[in-house]
Amino acid sequence: MAKYKVLNDNPFNVGIRFENEANREITIRGKSFVLMEEDDILYTDSVSKLFRNGVITVDDNELMIKMGYMEKSSNAISDDEIEALFKGTPKKIKEELEKIDAKHAIEKIVSYAKTSDLPQSKLKVVKEVFNVEIFEELDQEIV
Incomplete structure (x- = not known):
């Protein structure tokens, strides 16, 4: 087989x-x-x-x-796909992130956002969509 x-x-x-x-x-x-x-x-x-x-x-x-999956689950996002996603506009990023609802996928995206050199506009999208404190590390450096 x-x-x-x-x-x-x-x-x-x-x-x-x-x-x-x-x-x-x-x-x-x-x-x-x-x-x-x-x-x-x-x-x-x-x-x-x-x-x-x-x-x-x-x-x-x-x-x-x-198996009944006509398209790949948006939660099955790879590191390369995350990187490509963040090359888009904040509006496009928001549209794609709103399709993601599994904890493992959200954690991968948030981790990438925290460790990458993304502009604040894109970080704000991640914070807004997933309701996470994405700027916590930045805030600690300022204090």
């Missing part, structure tokens, strides 16, 4: 336990991938929200469509 690349583009590991088989587990390390068979991917999708919430993704559009 064919194997597909299952990506974890987050800084944390994701573990999958297969209850249909005794003691079988897969760990997808942060910022890496594993090869999984289609049956395992479909089983994982049926018993968890990992694919639905964009924590992990399959690097195969046909299989994602078969």
